[in-house]
Amino acid sequence: MTNTGGVQSVERTFELLELMAEAGGEVALSQLAASSGLPLPTIHRIMRTLVGGGYVRQQPSRRYALGPRLIRLGETASRTLGAWARPYLAELTEVTGETSNMAVLDGDQVVYVAQAPSRHSMRMFTEVGRRVDAHCTAVGKAILAQLPDDTVAQVLARAQMKPQTERSITTVDAMRTELTSIREQGYAVDDGEQEIGVRCLAVAVPGSPSNAAISISGPETRMSMIAVDEVVPLLIKAAKVLAREMDSPHG
Template sequence: MKLQKKTNIVQSVDRAILILEVLEKSPEPLGVTEIGNRMDLHKSTTFGLLHTLENRGLVIQDKENGKYKLGLRLLEFGEKVRERINLRAQAKPFLKQLVDEYQETVHLVVKTDNEYVYIDKVEGPQAIRMYSQIGKRALMHCTGVGKSILAYLPDSELKGILNNIKLTSFTPNTITTLEQLKEQLQRIRLQGYSLDDEEIESGLRCVAAPILNYNGEAVAAISVSGPTTRMTYERIKELVEPVKETSLKISSTLGFKIK
């Protein structure tokens, strides 16, 4: 069967990926010439690609013999992919249970860089629903799930984010100063949950809680969300414990030990 020629391929990126595939298939580290010969590339081109991959931790060069092997950064990528795939599957029954019991939309998000991304959503049966989309990114300072994740990050990672965070205002309730944000994060750590009280969108409230890994660090969060006409403060109080309990159940599937 004749393969169709693909368009819009960036040659240098394609070659870099092929280098990783060559190293993945080789039981032993390979030198620049060996890799170049297997790919029919000039030595200087191969070296430039390897140097770039090494700079990003995707390959490692043995300083004694000059040969290359796959880098540990790839293992980190694989762990993130595995964690997210497993997390979605493991969390699904718990998310459905929350929706069945409380009839509101439930979200599952994971941290990515200085934002979070929706990886699952279970719609409630109510007539008025939220617009949200799996794969969509959002900011962390103005949402319940975002603040839950921030509150349980390692101090060094949190400091890096706070040093670069842009506290964009979306509503009169949005946090716009670092002092306010830090105070809220401290409160969230003490109580184990967070709120979005019309902070990213007027007329919308949610209660959220972090999902923790075996180190007690936040890798994700869940939320129950809805319009303020249904998500009254009394309703929020009713949802706090179920959301916290659900997040802990999901956390336990990642190795988190409840003390």
């Protein structure tokens, strides 16, 4: 047992799974040893157990990759998170009149897990479960701004920063500048970078273990009339409430 009352072997197992996810889902034992500081025999024993359960698989190269059984766990967790967050998004939509979304970072992309659609006939519509590149969305950029620089560099390198529109940011230097601005102002903007004609404001859910963000999106014509200094505080307030709920052991 550890000092915090947790079971040490369980804590180590989840630490290794998190390290694998941060590395893009596939690693060598030596990488895990260097990152975790755990002895190789301990890592090997844990990996062998995870392989046996289908949570990790061993590649022909002898490297270890996240296994298929984690997909079901992740999908179920995403649905649960989305259902729980929807009332908070509905409040944002009620006040702003525009579509509210929640998304989480999954690998090198963000996946939308919840949405409260606008009542307008012309509205921004993103299907729950849709995956998009982080670098050209407000939710993605808000999440990236919360991550260490080396992690951001790895995500961008793997994603290759392909443009979705002519407004998409496509260089690492430009993205670094963008993320610095997001950290300073406290919110991210997607101004037609994912889809021309659509504007989005987003903030990260602070301290979220799932690297989450919430956003308000709509047509540029209507979003340009929304006062950023009025909407962003609403987003920040909702994000803080969500963060407290996510951190609660009873939430």
